[in-house]
Amino acid sequence: MPAPKKTARRSLSAAPAVLTAAVSLALAAPAAYAAPRPDASASPSATPPASMSTVGGARLGQAGTQVNLASGVPVLPKDITARSWIVSDAESGEVLAAHNAHWELAPASTLKMLFADTLLPRFPKTAKHTVDPAELADIGSGSSLVGIKEKETYTVHDLWLGVFLRSGNDAVHVLSAMNGGVAKTVADMNDHAEELQALDTHVVSPDGYDAPGQVSSAYDLTLFARSGLQKEDFREYCSTVSAKFPGRTTKNKKGRTVREDFEIQNTNRLLTGDYDMEQYQGIAGVKNGNTTNAGATFTGVAERAGRVLLVTVMNPEKNGHNEVYKETAALFDWGFEAAGKVEPVGELVAPKGAAPTAAPAVGEGEAGGSGSAAPRSSPVAAAAGGSGGAGTALGIAAGALVLLAGAAFLVNRRWPLPDLVRRRTRP
Numbered sequence: 001m002p003a004p005k006k007t008a009r010r011s012l013s014a015a016p017a018v019l020t021a022a023v024s025l026a027l028a029a030p031a032a033y034a035a036p037r038p039d040a041s042a043s044p045s046a047t048p049p050a051s052m053s054t055v056g057g058a059r060l061g062q063a064g065t066q067v068n069l070a071s072g073v074p075v076l077p078k079d080i081t082a083r084s085w086i087v088s089d090a091e092s093g094e095v096l097a098a099h100n101a102h103w104e105l106a107p108a109s110t111l112k113m114l115f116a117d118t119l120l121p122r123f124p125k126t127a128k129h130t131v132d133p134a135e136l137a138d139i140g141s142g143s144s145l146v147g148i149k150e151k152e153t154y155t156v157h158d159l160w161l162g163v164f165l166r167s168g169n170d171a172v173h174v175l176s177a178m179n180g181g182v183a184k185t186v187a188d189m190n191d192h193a194e195e196l197q198a199l200d201t202h203v204v205s206p207d208g209y210d211a212p213g214q215v216s217s218a219y220d221l222t223l224f225a226r227s228g229l230q231k232e233d234f235r236e237y238c239s240t241v242s243a244k245f246p247g248r249t250t251k252n253k254k255g256r257t258v259r260e261d262f263e264i265q266n267t268n269r270l271l272t273g274d275y276d277m278e279q280y281q282g283i284a285g286v287k288n289g290n291t292t293n294a295g296a297t298f299t300g301v302a303e304r305a306g307r308v309l310l311v312t313v314m315n316p317e318k319n320g321h322n323e324v325y326k327e328t329a330a331l332f333d334w335g336f337e338a339a340g341k342v343e344p345v346g347e348l349v350a351p352k353g354a355a356p357t358a359a360p361a362v363g364e365g366e367a368g369g370s371g372s373a374a375p376r377s378s379p380v381a382a383a384a385g386g387s388g389g390a391g392t393a394l395g396i397a398a399g400a401l402v403l404l405a406g407a408a409f410l411v412n413r414r415w416p417l418p419d420l421v422r423r424r425t426r427p
Contacts, residue, residue: 048083052102053200056219057346060101067097068343077330081317083295084218085327087335090226090301090308094344096335098218101346104200105314107216108289109144109167110297111208113224114201114216116163118192119179120233125157135177136170140209143169146264149248158246164237165266167289172207182206197349198223210293218312219348225286225299225310226348238285241266269325270300277322280329286310288324296324302332309335310348 047063054061067076076097084100095101133150146161146168148154154174162171176185185206193201198220204211228234247260266272268288270280282302289297295315302309311331316323 046083048100048103052100052104053217053219055102055197055199056095056349060095060098060219060346063100065097065099066101066345068345070341070343073342074334074337077334079318080327080330082313082315082324082327083317084312084314085331086218086222086310086312087331088222088310088348089339089344090229090310093226093348093350095346095348096309096338096342096344097331098345101219102200102217103314104215104217106210106214106291106294107201107208107221107314108210108291108294108297109208110221110224110287110289110299110312111203111206111214111216112163112167112172112289113221113228113287113299114189114193114198114203115172115175115185115206115208116160116234116237117224117228117231118189119175119185120160120228120231123156123175123178125155125160125233127156128153129156129159129174129178131174132177135174138182139169139173140205140207143207143209145170146245147247147262148174152246152249154246160233160237161240161243161245161264164287165240165243165264167267167287169207169209176206193220193224195353196220196223196227196351208289208291208294210291218314221297221299221312221314222310223348225301225312227351228286229301235285238268238287239271241272268298268300269322270298270302270329274322274325277325277329280325280332298324298328300328300332302336304336307336307339309339311335 050063052061052063059066065076067073069075080099082099084103084105086098086101087096088094089096130153131148131150136148136150139145144167146163146166148159148162148168148170156175156178159171159175162168163175173182176182179185179188182205186203189203189206190201193199193203198216200215200217201220202213202215204214208214228238242263242265244261245264247262249257249259252258268283268285269277270283271285273279280300280302282304284301284303286299286301297312297314299310299312302311309332311328313324313328313331316327318327320326
């Protein structure tokens with residue numbers, strides 16, 4: 001079902017002229033915060049534990065940087081200061097390189113990827129909900145908010161825009177109330193994390209707000225993103241640059257009841273750009289975060305020349321402006337250059353319930369040999385109709401945004417990433 005135009009006025013299917021305006025508007029948007037909890041546990045040790053999970057491969061449980069450097073493989077970028085990071089192929093699941101991938105750290109608002117992946121299928125986007133004051137009562141001090149008002153009515157589509165674009169903890173709490181409450185939502189998220197084999201993750205607060213015992217890892221956050229990207233609505237929301245959000249209901253000068261609205265912008269700087277960095281070529285989401293305990297966290301997905309990569313970066317030690325995005329961009333650049341040349345150090349596991357499928361035999365359009373890539377569909381696929389207005393057919397134009405949809409990716413027959421979505425190109 002197409003997204004309501006009044007609600008999601010601008011997304012990655014916008015015209016190039018809109019991009020410039022969206023970027024300038026986004027410069028004023030603050031970083032995405034789940035917000036610190038005053039009584040939260042202290043920050044974790046500066047060094048990873050000696051023993052970590054080996055889900056996805058033994059090397060992913062080892063401390064330090066894991067990469068198979070060989071002739072023809074580019075050297076990893078210098079000055080990557082994140083405590084933990086991972087570069088992976090979103091389709092095949094191959095982990096190209098990692099650093100403390102299973103270190104359990106505070107996740108901040110990147111945990112909202114798990115929240116969305118858990119709850120998105122439960123409510124139709126056109127469903128409406130009137131906010132009870134009690135639903136906003138327990139939001140943590142200093143939380144990032146989209147601006148939800150008591151006793152106002154919102155569509156589920158509105159609420160998800162608030163979650164993804166503004167990292168709104170108020171939107172998370174309203175959706176949690178619709179799901180039966182915060183406690184039930186936390187339990188549902190923990191159950192879903194287990195189903196995804198994200199065993200480093202323990203959810204305490206569904207919005208990512210710092211809480212004692214709440215942890216995840218770069219590996220798990222990547223699993224959440226990969227699972228979420230299977231859902232068309234998830235892809236739409238995480239790639240939307242700017243949207244209209246409902247405000248208060250008031251009466252105009254003529255005495256008529258009217259609903260105000262205001263514009264919200266995505267706080268993902270690789271998606272919007274900023275004064276000290278450009279939009280990242282090929283970026284299509286996913287989610288950022290920042291808290292006292294977590295520092296800056298980010299998971300991104302990007303596509304170039306038909307290859308789709310996921311990069312997660314947690315807590316850069318360097319305290320520079322937009323540092324988490326700059327380190328992510330550097331790792332994306334390395335990944336696109338190294339893909340097809342570097343031997344993987346592990347894999348992103350499929351969910352427990354994923355049906356196993358036999359690997360395709362040579363002769364089905366794929367080259368033989370370990371790690372060989374299948375031929376890929378043209379990235380200029382015309383979009384079929386679908387949820388969120390993703391059905392507009394777009395052509396390629398320099399500097400424009402195009403929709404990558406309807407492509408049948410063949411790399412991971414076990415659990416493919418479908419029709420990845422919107423991607424950004426520039427001259």
